[in-house]
Amino acid sequence: MPMHSITNACAHLQNATRARLGLTSLPNTKYVLRLALAMHRAGLISSVTRGGPTPPPPEALLTTETEPVTTANVANRRLWIGLKYWNNQPVMSKLQPVSKPSRRVTATIPELAKVARGFRAGHLLGLNVGELMFISTDKGVLEIREALEKKSGGLVLCRVS
Amino acid sequence: MSVARPAARRLFVSGCAAAAAAASPSPICRQIPIRPAFAAATKTSFHTSSSLEARKRSRFSSVHARDLGLINDQGEFNEQELQKFTEQKMGPVKFSPEEMEELSKIYTPEQIAAIEAGDAAINPRDLTIQGRLRDDPYVLPYLDDFAEHQPIIDKRPQRNPPPDPHAKFMDLDEFTEDLIKWADKFRVGEVTGTMKRLVDFVPEEYQSVAEGQWPGEVRDEAHKQFKAYLQQTVERQAKDKLDGQEGAGITDADVLQYILERSIMTDDGLKSNSSLAPALPRKVPGVAGLYARSVDPADEGLDPLGIYQDVKKRTGLTVQQMLDLRTKRLVHRFVSNQTRLGKIQSSSVIYVAGNGNGMLGIGMAKSTEPVIATNKARLMAIRNLQPIRRYENRTIYGNVKGKVSGTVVELSARPPGFGLRVQHRIFEICRAGGIHDLSARVPRSRNPMNTVKATWEALCNQKDPEEIAVGRGKKLVDVRKVYYGGSVY
Numbered sequence: 084m085p086m087h088s089i090t091n092a093c094a095h096l097q098n099a100t101r102a103r104l105g106l107t108s109l110p111n112t113k114y115v116l117r118l119a120l121a122m123h124r125a126g127l128i129s130s131v132t133r134g135g136p137t138p139p140p141p142e143a144l145l146t147t148e149t150e151p152v153t154t155a156n157v158a159n160r161r162l163w164i165g166l167k168y169w170n171n172q173p174v175m176s177k178l179q180p181v182s183k184p185s186r187r188v189t190a191t192i193p194e195l196a197k198v199a200r201g202f203r204a205g206h207l208l209g210l211n212v213g214e215l216m217f218i219s220t221d222k223g224v225l226e227i228r229e230a231l232e233k234k235s236g237g238l239v240l241c242r243v244s
Numbered sequence: 245m246s247v248a249r250p251a252a253r254r255l256f257v258s259g260c261a262a263a264a265a266a267a268s269p270s271p272i273c274r275q276i277p278i279r280p281a282f283a284a285a286t287k288t289s290f291h292t293s294s295s296l297e298a299r300k301r302s303r304f305s306s307v308h309a310r311d312l313g314l315i316n317d318q319g320e321f322n323e324q325e326l327q328k329f330t331e332q333k334m335g336p337v338k339f340s341p342e343e344m345e346e347l348s349k350i351y352t353p354e355q356i357a358a359i360e361a362g363d364a365a366i367n368p369r370d371l372t373i374q375g376r377l378r379d380d381p382y383v384l385p386y387l388d389d390f391a392e393h394q395p396i397i398d399k400r401p402q403r404n405p406p407p408d409p410h411a412k413f414m415d416l417d418e419f420t421e422d423l424i425k426w427a428d429k430f431r432v433g434e435v436t437g438t439m440k441r442l443v444d445f446v447p448e449e450y451q452s453v454a455e456g457q458w459p460g461e462v463r464d465e466a467h468k469q470f471k472a473y474l475q476q477t478v479e480r481q482a483k484d485k486l487d488g489q490e491g492a493g494i495t496d497a498d499v500l501q502y503i504l505e506r507s508i509m510t511d512d513g514l515k516s517n518s519s520l521a522p523a524l525p526r527k528v529p530g531v532a533g534l535y536a537r538s539v540d541p542a543d544e545g546l547d548p549l550g551i552y553q554d555v556k557k558r559t560g561l562t563v564q565q566m567l568d569l570r571t572k573r574l575v576h577r578f579v580s581n582q583t584r585l586g587k588i589q590s591s592s593v594i595y596v597a598g599n600g601n602g603m604l605g606i607g608m609a610k611s612t613e614p615v616i617a618t619n620k621a622r623l624m625a626i627r628n629l630q631p632i633r634r635y636e637n638r639t640i641y642g643n644v645k646g647k648v649s650g651t652v653v654e655l656s657a658r659p660p661g662f663g664l665r666v667q668h669r670i671f672e673i674c675r676a677g678g679i680h681d682l683s684a685r686v687p688r689s690r691n692p693m694n695t696v697k698a699t700w701e702a703l704c705n706q707k708d709p710e711e712i713a714v715g716r717g718k719k720l721v722d723v724r725k726v727y728y729g730g731s732v733y
Contacts, residue, residue, distance in 0.1 A: 087571030169715030201642075212642030213712040 086184040088112050090118075093178040095243045100166055102174035106138055111160040117224035118240060119162055121217050125226050127175040127243060130165035154203055181207070181216075181239040190218065191236045199227050207239065214244040314372070326372060334368040334375070404515045411511035412529070418510055426502060430494050445469040555623050569629075571597045571622050572672045575692045579610065593615040594696050597625035598676025602637065605629035606673075606700045632677050635704040636660075636724075639681040641709060646702030651694035654685040655702050670699050677703070 092115050092195055099107040109115050111133060119131045122159065132139055134149040136159050143149045144165055167174040182188045190238040194204035198216065210216060216227040220237035310313050313325040339347065347356060393401055414422060443451050445466040450458050458466070496635040507513045537550050546563045547553065556563060578585040591614040598604040607624025611617035635641045639657045648655045653670070658681040664671050666684035667694060674682055686695055713720035724730075 126718055167715065170711060172715075174715040212709055213707055226275075 085112070086182055086187070088115050089118060089240050090180040090183055093180045096166075096175065097178040099164075100175055103168070103173070104166055106136075106144075106163055106165055108138070108161040108163050111157075111162050114219075114224075116162055117219075118217060119164055121224045121226055121229075122175070122243070124229075125215055125243075127215070128164050129168065131162070132163045132165075133160055134163045135159060136161060149169050156239065175243055176237060177244050178241055179243075180241045182241075188239045189237060191203045192231065192234055195227055195231055195236055199231055210242070211244060214242060216242045254417070258659060262311070271416045287486050304620070321373075330368045330372045334371040336363050336368070383639065393732075400517070402517045404517050407516060408509075408511040408514060410512075411509040412641060413508060414510055424504070426506065427494070430498070440470075440473055442466055442470045445473070551619065551623070555626050558627055559629065561626070565599075566626055568599070569597050569626060570600055570676045572593055573618060573621070574606075574669050574672060574696050576618075577693065588612065592693075593617040593621040594693060595621040595625040596673050596676045596696075597622065597629060597630075598673075598678065600676065602634055603629045604632045604673065604677035604700075604703065606696065629634075630704075632679075632703045633708065634677075634679060637678065639679060641706045644702040644706050646693040646698035646700070646705065648698040648701060649691070650689035651686065651691050651698050652688045653695060653698040653702050654687065655680070655699070656683045656685075658683050667695070669696055673699055 088110060092109050095107065095109060116131070116133075119128065122128050123131050130144045130194040132144050132147060132149065133152065134143065135156065138149065139149045144163070150156070188206070190198065190204065190207060195208065195216075195218065197204040198207050198209055201211070203209050210227070218225050218227055218230045218235075218237045219240050220230055220233070220235040222233050222235050223232075224240065225233065225235070249361060262602075288493075310317070312329065314322055316322050343594050347359075351359070386399060442455070446458060446462055450462060451479065455463065539545075539548075540553075540556075543552075543563045546567060547556075551568050552563050553568065555561070559566075572595065573593060574596050575592075577592040578589060579592045580589045590610045592610045593614070595607045595609075595618070596605070597607065605625045605628035607618050607621045607626070607628055609620030609624055611620060633641055636655060638654055639662075641657060643654065643656045645655075655666075655670075658665075660681060662681040662683070664674050664680065664682050666674065666682055667686065667690075670682075670684050673696065674680070684699070684700075709720055
């Protein structure tokens, strides 16, 4: 699976939140889409909408797609991500890729359990207060607590706080 | 100037006469410096060789009592010679009438009587036998009769009485009165109303009635006399002016003297011992009490110096609460400001204050005086008190990091009973703030000042889990408070 799109997405989202943007876009790939949906489930972002090269109108953000994907427009589709802020602070301020193309990091269920409780497991540092970790499992991209619920380990994508 | 001085003078003058015949007794006071050899005899030498002064021979050969015939070869007193010598040299000084008159100008009759009694109390024979020049270590370096004021040695005599403590600046009426009083000294007459009036020339029974009711002959007589008086006055003034005598009027010098020397206080022109104006009294009327430090009864006398009053106003804490705070000096540095006049050293102090239950403050202050810097820093710390976030009132929320310059402080929450496994400055901060379980790492620079600042920053930058949950739209439950009925300690 292409890791670089994930690391690039992390870097871009972090830059966007630091620039206090309300809306930003990511490449329209399946991997990035799954990560974005996992983040949406975790409440880190407000909306995920597949749109064109220009930002979709605000009312379109409530939908998943501005227009159906066709072979004609699939090449210029992008994922438009609505960013969240609370108390003048970004909800998601730090995104740190764990795996990178040159070095994939995987974690088993016991390791994830330790990390989720804040303890170190191997090279994986424990989670801090309010920190999230996204895992790519065979049940899709999940947040660490979802992965533990579903008892599945996998590739550690990134940690977000 | 003491009364006893003439007696002392006589004693010294007589003693001198015995020692050196050249010095004739005189009523005018004198001082005779002691020769260096005389003083050197009492000094302790720190050299093996005798000092130059000691090797010098006296310019006068000693006059022995035997040579004077006062004692014989067996060392017994030669009473006859002794008596003669005593009468000649040591008898009481006889003041001439002129001298007595001079003395009576200085001394009251009682004082002169005391002087004479003092003279009479000294037996001249004792002076002959026992009187000698002092050579003890405490001898004055000169012979002094204390009758004359010597500016370098003696204190300045206070000739005038002390200033009137009740004197105040003259108001308009007092000033006018004073001006008239001054002008009255000059016999001009017209200005100040010292001239006689027409009323002064009538018999006493008519002086209180108006001029119209006087009988004709009385009125004529009075007018005649008054005219003559006026004529006489005018003539006298003209004559005075011609002669240039006193009373010819106020001269410029008088006016200048009035401006420069007349007192503007109601002290009746009292002369001061000092050329400086008298200091203001301790309690200036009209000002006394206005600047008194108001003591708040709510303080219960705990702050007599008023050092907490400013902080009390700013923080709303009572003095008792401020005294109950835990304060601790964390850092004391000596800093210096390089100016063109040189380095100016100051003390820089960082203090921590806390109530041991979640309120914490850090204060920093500088002063050239370490004590002042310490007090200021302490008060600043109390001023800066603010609540810090604590998890279960014992530790912090998660791991936090603070960074100031090259100093990074990493604080980590720890389970109950872990204790404070931190360095001493962070320990004091935690103790003041009421954090009981904590571990800390200072992986990089351990600069004391920056460590304290970074710790403060880390403690203040703890994220609130509730806020994070609200931001993400999640519900947050602390399971430690759910399991075991919440009794997790």
